[in-house]
Amino acid sequence: MMKKGKPTIAERMDRAGTETAFLVFAMAKEIEKTGAKVIHFEMGEPDFDTPEHIKEAARKALASGYTHYTAAPGLLELRQAIAEYVSKDFDVDIDPEKEVIVMPGAKPGLFTGILATVNPGDEVIMPNPAFPIYESVVNLVRAKPVPIPLREENDFRLSPADVAKKVTKKTKLLILNSPHNPCGSTLMRDEVEELAEIAKRHNLWVMSDEIYSKIIYHGRHHSMLSVPGMKERTILVHGFSKTYAMTGWRLGYAVGNAQVIANMTKLQVNIASCAAAFSQMAGIEALRGPQDSVGEMVREYQKRRDAIVHELNSIKGFSCKTPTGAFYAFPNIKDTGMKSKELMEFLLTKAHVACVHGTAFGRYGEGYLRFSYATSIENIREGMERVKAAVEEL
Numbered sequence: 001m002m003k004k005g006k007p008t009i010a011e012r013m014d015r016a017g018t019e020t021a022f023l024v025f026a027m028a029k030e031i032e033k034t035g036a037k038v039i040h041f042e043m044g045e046p047d048f049d050t051p052e053h054i055k056e057a058a059r060k061a062l063a064s065g066y067t068h069y070t071a072a073p074g075l076l077e078l079r080q081a082i083a084e085y086v087s088k089d090f091d092v093d094i095d096p097e098k099e100v101i102v103m104p105g106a107k108p109g110l111f112t113g114i115l116a117t118v119n120p121g122d123e124v125i126m127p128n129p130a131f132p133i134y135e136s137v138v139n140l141v142r143a144k145p146v147p148i149p150l151r152e153e154n155d156f157r158l159s160p161a162d163v164a165k166k167v168t169k170k171t172k173l174l175i176l177n178s179p180h181n182p183c184g185s186t187l188m189r190d191e192v193e194e195l196a197e198i199a200k201r202h203n204l205w206v207m208s209d210e211i212y213s214k215i216i217y218h219g220r221h222h223s224m225l226s227v228p229g230m231k232e233r234t235i236l237v238h239g240f241s242k243t244y245a246m247t248g249w250r251l252g253y254a255v256g257n258a259q260v261i262a263n264m265t266k267l268q269v270n271i272a273s274c275a276a277a278f279s280q281m282a283g284i285e286a287l288r289g290p291q292d293s294v295g296e297m298v299r300e301y302q303k304r305r306d307a308i309v310h311e312l313n314s315i316k317g318f319s320c321k322t323p324t325g326a327f328y329a330f331p332n333i334k335d336t337g338m339k340s341k342e343l344m345e346f347l348l349t350k351a352h353v354a355c356v357h358g359t360a361f362g363r364y365g366e367g368y369l370r371f372s373y374a375t376s377i378e379n380i381r382e383g384m385e386r387v388k389a390a391v392e393e394l
């Protein structure tokens with residue numbers, strides 16, 4: 001029997017979301033094809049090059065034969081380096097053999113961590129706005145995202161009281177992200193502790209995305225793993241992309257509950273086998289080698305942050321809080337009278353300035369735009385001049 005028509009795409013694909021920054025980037029590239037110069041604030045990626053000593057470690061690794069598969073959870077030496085780094089930074093003992101997995105980026109940690117812990121019908125509490133992949137993957141597995149609005153009056157920090165109100169019998173996982181993308185907010189120690197208490201009280205898994213933990217401007221980073229007793233119910237998602245300007249190396253890791261890590265490893269065998277061997281060797285150098293470049297990059301981000309926040313606050317209809325971590329400014333644009341997507345498109349087409357609308361990160365992002373300031377001061381100055389001129393004409 002011949003079946004007529006075309007084969008169809010799986011229905012689950014309708015539930016998968018995407019990362020709008022890549023779509024805006026593609027739109028900007030189309031504009032650039034006409035010869036126009038676009039100022040880019042859309043991509044969340046360091047503009048710095050990977051530090052030279054890390055690149056050198058990869059070259060050496062390639063020359064000495066790190067061109068094959070590694071163990072599925074990663075080279076043991078890298079897992080040991082991660083365990084040492086996390087133990088020292090977050091004051092918790094980590095078993096490199098059972099509690100660490102190396103992956104091709106932090107994103108696969110989010111994906112496999114959710115797949116390994118959440119059943120269809122479960123509820124997953126998460127901040128909104130937030131990194132869109134959380135909601136996408138939760139929808140993909142037929143679970144229910146439960147958004148907690150991040151309020152500007154609360155400096156865009158997730159409120160434990162708001163979280164507590166949304167816990168039901170169906171809640172399985174709490175997703176956290178501090179320092180936060182897109183708001184640039186950071187959780188305080190007492191907030192992390194209160195969220196840990198909620199997770200313990202209601203027997204929840206916690207996925208703590210701390211990929212920006214080194215990019216912090218005030219005080220220090222407070223990790224969920226540092227809270228006594230939380231390692232057993234936490235999946236820390238972290239990586240090399242942001243701290244060491246290594247987005248293209250595709251290298252990240254997850255640390256936490258041994259049973260979840262074992263199941264994430266099982267998924268990794270199904271998807272990727274392992275992260276690239278020479279990238280892993282570079283990762284060892286990144287963690288164990290000199291850390292000066294990290295401090296230099298953060299100091300530079302801080303200068304850029306101050307410049308962009310100052311400029312944004314001088315634009316008619318814009319107001320911007322000073323972010324405390326990551327490299328995103330999240331100005332309120334409600335007084336322009338435009339919706340955030342409409343304004344994003346207007347700025348891209350009229351001023352050739354690329355940024356991301358707040359609603360790309362969830363419905364509570366309406367009224368805001370995200371500008372990544374991982375770009376030069378010159379670009380920030382020129383970009384803000386253009387935005388100012390375009391908005392004056394509204």
Ligand SMILES: Cc1ncc(COP(=O)(O)O)c(C=O)c1O
Pocket residue numbers: 044104105106107108131177181209211239240241247251252
């Ligand atoms: C909050 C957050 N988590 C995870 C990631 C993904 O990182 P990676 O490039 O290591 O997959 C990003 C990248 O933008 C991010 O902003």
